[in-house]
Amino acid sequence: MNGSRIAAVGHYQPARILTNEDLAELVDTSDEWITSRVGIRTRHIAGPDEPVDELAAHAAAKALAAAGLAPDDIDFVLVATSTAVDKSPNMAARVAARLGIPSPAAMDVNVVCAGFTHALATADHAVRAGAATRVLVIGADKMSDVADWTDRTTCVLVGDGAGAAVVEAAEDAGIGPVLWGSVPEMGHAVRIEGTPSRFAQEGQSVYRWATTKLPSLARAACERAGLTPEDLAAVVLHQANLRIIEPLAAKIGAVNAVVARDVTESGNTSAASIPIALSKLVERGEISTGDPVLLFGFGGNLSYAGQVIRCP
Numbered sequence: 001m002n003g004s005r006i007a008a009v010g011h012y013q014p015a016r017i018l019t020n021e022d023l024a025e026l027v028d029t030s031d032e033w034i035t036s037r038v039g040i041r042t043r044h045i046a047g048p049d050e051p052v053d054e055l056a057a058h059a060a061a062k063a064l065a066a067a068g069l070a071p072d073d074i075d076f077v078l079v080a081t082s083t084a085v086d087k088s089p090n091m092a093a094r095v096a097a098r099l100g101i102p103s104p105a106a107m108d109v110n111v112v113c114a115g116f117t118h119a120l121a122t123a124d125h126a127v128r129a130g131a132a133t134r135v136l137v138i139g140a141d142k143m144s145d146v147a148d149w150t151d152r153t154t155c156v157l158v159g160d161g162a163g164a165a166v167v168e169a170a171e172d173a174g175i176g177p178v179l180w181g182s183v184p185e186m187g188h189a190v191r192i193e194g195t196p197s198r199f200a201q202e203g204q205s206v207y208r209w210a211t212t213k214l215p216s217l218a219r220a221a222c223e224r225a226g227l228t229p230e231d232l233a234a235v236v237l238h239q240a241n242l243r244i245i246e247p248l249a250a251k252i253g254a255v256n257a258v259v260a261r262d263v264t265e266s267g268n269t270s271a272a273s274i275p276i277a278l279s280k281l282v283e284r285g286e287i288s289t290g291d292p293v294l295l296f297g298f299g300g301n302l303s304y305a306g307q308v309i310r311c312p
Contacts, residue, residue, distance in 0.1 A: 002170070002171060002172065002173060003124070003127075003128060003171075003172060003174065003175065004123070004124045004128060004168060004169055004173065004174065004175050005167070005168065005170035005172075005173070005174025005175060005312070006309055006310070006311075007067040007134075007166045007168050008063050008064075008067035008068075008166050009164065009166075009278055009279040009282055009312060010060070010061070010062025010065070010066055010163070011059050011062065011161065011162065011163040011164070011272075011275060011276040011279035011280065012055055012058035012059040012062065012161060012162050012163075013044040013160070013161040013266065014045060014046040014047065014050055014055070014160055014161070016046070017042050017043070017045075018042065018044075018045045018159075019031075019041070019042050020040070020041060020156070023152075023155065023156055027149070027151075027155060028152055029156055034156045037241075038242060038263075039241065039243060039245075039263060039264055040157065040242070040263055040264060040267050040268075041265065042265050043159030043265075043266060043267030044159050044160055044161055044266060044267075045159065046144060051085070052081055052084055052085075052091055052140050052141065053079075053091050053094035053098060053140075055162040055272075056079055056095045056140035056162045056164070057095050057098040057099055058162065059138060059140065059161075059162035059163050059272075059275070059279075060077075060095055060099060060136050061099060063136070063165060063166050064099070064136070064166060066166075066312075067168075069134065069166060071099045071100045071101040071102070072100075072102050073134055074101050074104055074135070074166075075103075075105065075132050075133050075134060075135075076105045076123065076131075076134070076135040076136070077092040077096050077101060077104045077105070077106045077135070077138075078109060078119045078137045078138065079095060079138045080108075080109045080110075080115025080116045080118065080119040080137075080138065081108060081109075081115065081139070081140050081141055081270075082110050082111075082115065082141060082192055082271065082300065083141045083142045083192070083270070084110075085145070090106065090107070090108040091108050091138075091140065092104075092106035092107050092108050092138075093106040095136075095138065105131075111301065111303045111305070112190060112270055112271065112299045112300025112301060113190070113238045113240065113271065113273065113298060113300055114180075114271075114297035114300070114301075114303045115139055115271030115297065116137070116139035116271050116272070116274045116275050116297060117178070117180070117295050117305035117306055118178075118180060118305045119137050119138075119139070119271075120137050120165065120175065120178075120295070120307065121175075121180065121305060121307060123137045124178070124307075127168065133168065133169060134166060135166070135167040135168075136164060136165075136166060136167075137165045137166075137167055137275075138163070138165075139162065139163050139164075139270075139271035139274060139275045139276075140161070140162035140163075140271065141160065141269055141270035141271050141272050143158035143159060143267075143270055144158060144160050145197075146158075146196075146197045146198055147199055148198050148200070151200075154201065157240075157267055157268045158199065158267055158268055159268060160272075161272045161276050162272050162276070163272050163273075163274070163275020163276040163277075163278065163279050164275060164279075174309060174310035175307060175309050175310075176221070176224060176225030176226075176227075176307045176308040176309065177225065177307065178224075178305055178307045179220050179221040179224055179305070179306050180303070180304065180306070181217075181303070181304060182303040182304070183209070183301075183302040184301070186302040187300075187301050187302060188202070189201060189202045189205045189206050189302055190202075190206060190299050190300040190301070190302065191300070192300065206240075206302070207241070207243070207244060209302065210240075210244050210248065211248060211251070214248055214296070214298060215253075217304060217306065218235075218248070218252045218306055221294060221296065221306040221307055221308060222308060224308075225292070225307070225308035227292055228253075229252050229253040229254040229257075229294075230253065230254070230256055231256075231292055232254040232256065232257040232294050232308070233256070233287050233288075233291035233292055234258040234260065234281055234286070234287045234291065234311070235249050235252065235257045235258070235259050235294045235296075236260040236274050236277050236278050236293060236294065237259075237297075238274060238296065238297045238298050239260065239261075239262050239266060239267075239268060239274070239276075239277055240263065240273070240298075240299065241268075242261060242264060245259065245263065246259070246261075252294075254294065258281065258286050258287060260277035260278070262276060270299070270300075273297075274295050274297055278295065287311045288311060289310075289311055289312065290310050291310065291311040292310060293308065293311055294306065294307075295307060
C-alpha cells in the first residue's frame, strides 16, 4: 500500500441545546451581541453523566458502522482532546474499553483545537510505516467543563461533542502530506489552565494571527497535496468563529469549495470541531466520494496543522 485514506466518518453531539437566549439569562449578553461577533446561535452541552470518552465512543461507533467494520478490525485508537479530567486511563483506552476493541495501541493527543488534524496525520504516518492497519481517529471535547460561565467573552463560544474517522491503508493516498507547526511565543493566547481548569483566550490576538498568517499556510497545505485552492471541493477549518472562517476561506482562494460553517449551530468544540463539520458535510451529501477537502486546525499552543483529504 502506498498511503492511507479515510474510510468513513461519524459524529455525535449531546441532546441538550443551549441557545443565545438561554445564555442571556446567565450573563450580560444577547443574541445580537453573540451572532454579530462570532456567528454562533446554538451549541450542544453534555450533562454531568456524559464524560468525554462517552461522547468519543458514540462518534467512533458511528464511524465504524459506516465503514462496515467491527471493533476487532481496529489496532490503533487515537483521541485528540484537551478536556480529559483524569491522567490515566487515557481517553483512547477508555474508548477502546467502551467499544470492545481488544488490544489496540491507545494514545491521546493534546493539541487543543488543532488536535484532530494532528491525530489524523499521526494515523496516516503510522499506517504508511506499517505500524498500524486501521486507526480510529477521534476528536472529542467537553468544553462546558472548562468554561467560565461568568465570562461572557468566552462562555458564549463553547460547545461539546465528538467526531471520528476510520483511517486505513490504501493503494492511492487519500490523506495528503500534513503541514504543521506552532508559534510558541503566542502559546498564551489560548489557554486551559488552573485548578479547576478554565478556558481563556486573547481573542483579538488569535483573530489577527489567523486572518493574516493562515491563508498562506492553508495554500501551502494544498501545494503539498499537488493541488491548487481552486481544485478544492470543500474547506473545513477549525470552527472557532464565523468572522475568522469566512474571511479565511476567501483569502485561501477556494472559489469552488463548500465552506463548513457548523460553528453557527455547534459553537467551538475544540478538537471535535473539524470532524463534526466534515461528518455533517458527508451526511448531507454536500461533498461526494473522492472530492478533495482541505482540513485545517489552529488554536491552543498556538499550534496549527492541515492536510487535503479525499472525501470518504
